[in-house]
Amino acid sequence: MFTRKQFVSASVGALVAGTLGACSSNGSNGGSAATKASDDSYTLVQSGKILGASDLQYPPLSQMNESTGQPEGFEIDLLAALAEKMGLESGWIDPIKFDAIIPLIQQGGKADVGLSAFTITDERLKQVDFTDSYLDSNQGLVVKKELTDDAEAYLNQAGRKVAAQSGTTGESWAKENLPNAELVPLDDAIQAMTGVSTGLYDGCVADLPVVSNLTLNSYTDLTVAKQIPTGEQYGIAVSKDNPGLTKALNKALTEIQGDGTLDELKTKWFGSNI
Structure with a gap:
């Protein structure tokens, strides 16, 4: 495996020697060569x-x-x-x-x-x-600290609002497992955690490493009521x-x-x- 610098040097040398008809190269601000010299070459913005x-x-x-x-x-x-x-x-x-x-x-x-x-x-x-x-990860179900007893059943009711970042596996889990609650898709996990803390939402679902860190350092009124074993890999x-x-x-x-x-x-x- 060449480093990027080694690949460029080898390609230039081969071109000068006349043994290569074309080589790949890094682009500048989005440009890149259309032909690659080998399976190991790559382009960069x-x-x-x-x-x-x-x-x-x-x-x-x-x-x-x-x-x-x-x-x-x-x-x-x-x-x-x-x-x-x-x-x-x-x-x-x-x-x-x-x-x-x-x-x-x-x-x-x-x-x-x-x-x-x-x-x-x-x-x-x-x-x-x-x-x-x-990194391996699971999901975490977050609620107010006083609502830790059977939080999933508490949230899975009409009138409850559960937030999750749009397009995430947390959102998919909430759709499947909390069908009676209103799912609120948001741009990021911080919005979701803030909403639960202020009472705007009843709970939220997000990646366990993230919510564990946030409940420990920033949102101390919240807790991870359930660790959801999804077995995800980043x-x-x-x-x-x-x-x-x-x-x-x-x-x-x-x-x-x-x-x-x-x-x-x-x-x-x-x-x-x-």
Whole structure:
């Protein structure tokens, strides 16, 4: 596996020698070559940098630091660690809505990867490729602390409102398991948690690592009343037109798993190696 710099150097050398008719190269601001030299080559929106797309509304996985104005979180550090193994820098485009990220990656030209707690599903695999999983997760059902006794039955009644981020597996679970409640789709988990805290909604469903962190640090009046064992796995979304990038990311992911970097990041952001 070439690093990006090694591949470019090898391609240029081969071209000068007259042994290659065409080679792939990084684009600039969305440009990329149409022909690839090998299955291991890949294109990037910006030369030397892998750009991620996220809603940046899912602490501790990803969020905007209000003091610095820069993204931070487990997935931010993860992409930086992967980029370093690949001989690249990492960067992020402006935050976009969660359910717009997969179409953006599928279309190409603006970001190289989607990294926003994406559960690998058959439906999403129709649109994009995914790397190997970097984190396992379940869902969490959140209510006010005083409503922990049989919260699911309490919520599954007419007149109850349950919030979930639009396009997520949490939303799918709520539709299937709380059919009598009114499902309220929202842009992000923070809106859902805030709504439950203020009484606007009766409960919400979101990824367990996220709601566990939020109830511990920000929404102390709320609690995870039920851990929902969905057995989900998070993966990085990559365009189907860029299989070499998926392969390179998987190689880098194996390396940070092997050298302990991934465990260190989990402990840093989740408090333990979950």
